[in-house]
Amino acid sequence: MLHLRVICPAARTDRVLEVLAAEPASTNVSVLRGAAVAPAGDLIEADVSRAIADELIVALRALDLVELGAITLDATGTVLSAAASRAERAAPGRADESVVWEQxxxxxxxxxxxxxxxxxxxxxxxxxxxxxxxxxxxxxxxxxxxxxxxxxxxxxxxxxxxxxxxxxxxxxxxxxxxxxxxxxxxxxxxxxxxxxxxxxxxxxxxxxxxxxxxxxxxxxxxxxxxxxxxxxxxxxxxxxxxxxxxxxxxxxxxxxxxxxxxxxxxxxxxxxxxxxxxxxxxxxxxxxxxxxxxxxxxxxxxxxxxxxxx
Structure with a gap:
């Protein structure tokens, strides 16, 4: 799994959440509204499968989040979560074999x-x-x-x-x-x-x-x-x-x-x-x-x- 961290303007938060909700290979989504200072906005975090990381980043780029906020992707390390296990199984192919081209x-x-x-x-x-x-x-x-x-x-x-x-x-x-x-x-x-x-x-x-x-x-x-x-x-x-x-x-x-x-x-x-x-x-x-x-x-x-x- 990869840990996704997004800083976005408050006006884009709902659209980001819609993108994450539509992807079964993402889970453990959390939102801290108004937590980001520079750039100002909301902080959204989620755990996502490597297999869908590129598609997810492309969708987030389309919301201009690179210019208006930030997108960070890191390895999660150990994740003890039934939801995370289900997300990995929902990912296409073998997640650990996928190339994250943006990374x-x-x-x-x-x-x-x-x-x-x-x-x-x-x-x-x-x-x-x-x-x-x-x-x-x-x-x-x-x-x-x-x-x-x-x-x-x-x-x-x-x-x-x-x-x-x-x-x-x-x-x-x-x-x-x-x-x-x-x-x-x-x-x-x-x-x-x-x-x-x-x-x-x-x-x-x-x-x-x-x-x-x-x-x-x-x-x-x-x-x-x-x-x-x-x-x-x-x-x-x-x-x-x-x-x-x-x-x-x-x-x-x-x-x-x-x-x-x-x-x-x-x-x-x-x-x-x-x-x-x-x-x-x-x-x-x-x-x-x-x-x-x-x-x-x-x-x-x-x-x-x-x-x-x-």
């Missing part, structure tokens, strides 16, 4: 933006991967994988492709196209500085056989990327954040970028080129798997109205 859209739009925080995390991940490769430290490489934030714009790109949202696609591609080269340049500069200080060496990067999985492209390069992308998108649409850590560790996007930088500095261009190819396969595989998961997920409605894209 996903809101998440990925934020994630697709190139922010200083995103760039900082990506750069730190690349720096860790460079250290891990040059010092033969698997733990450091795993840390770099966990820190890397690249799945967020990749997921946004998948959603944009499925929803045919050109703005979201352009923003996601722009974030990836700008952040990766910039972070690699910073990593290259830092690596040269560390070499000059004598802290690390890059001469043996070609012989770092412990890390050949990072740059040797093979059939499982794409298989792992597809599996990780599918798991990541499933975690996103079902709000299972703990799974994302495993997704980050399973793919070699960040280590491949770090190794490409180190190999280029060492003049091992075939290793650098193979690492870039591995990076490209991982990125493409994650996006393709994300698109496939979204297209295959059951949903109660496929409506994606002009107002929903506003």
């Amino acid at each position: 996903i859209r809101n998440q990925v739009h934020r994630a697709s933006e190139l922010t200083p925080t995103f760039f900082a995390f990506l750069t730190i991940a690349f720096l860790l991967s460079a250290v891990g490769v040059t010092t033969a430290s698997p733990l450091t490489l795993v840390g770099a994988m966990v820190v890397g934030p690249e799945f967020q714009p990749l997921a946004a790109l998948s959603v944009g492709m499925v929803r045919r949202d050109r703005q979201l696609v352009r923003r996601s591609l722009g974030t990836l196209a700008l952040s990766f080269p910039a972070a690699m340049l910073v990593t290259g500069a830092a690596t040269l500085l560390w070499v000059r200080f004598g802290w690390i060496g890059v001469a043996d990067v070609e012989n770092a056989r412990n890390f050949d999985f990072i740059y040797e492209v093979g059939p499982f390069s794409l298989v792992v990327a597809l599996l990780a992308g599918a798991a990541g998108m499933l975690a996103l649409v079902t709000s299972t954040s703990a799974v994302l850590v495993g997704v980050f560790i399973s793919v070699t996007t960040v280590p491949a970028a770090g190794l490409a930088v180190v190999a280029a500095i060492a003049g091992k261009w075939h290793v650098a080129g193979s690492s870039i190819a591995q990076l490209a396969i991982n990125l493409a595989g994650i996006v393709l798997a994300g698109v496939a998961v979204l297209l295959l997920r059951p949903r109660a409605t496929r409506r994606w109205t002009r107002t929903a894209n506003a």
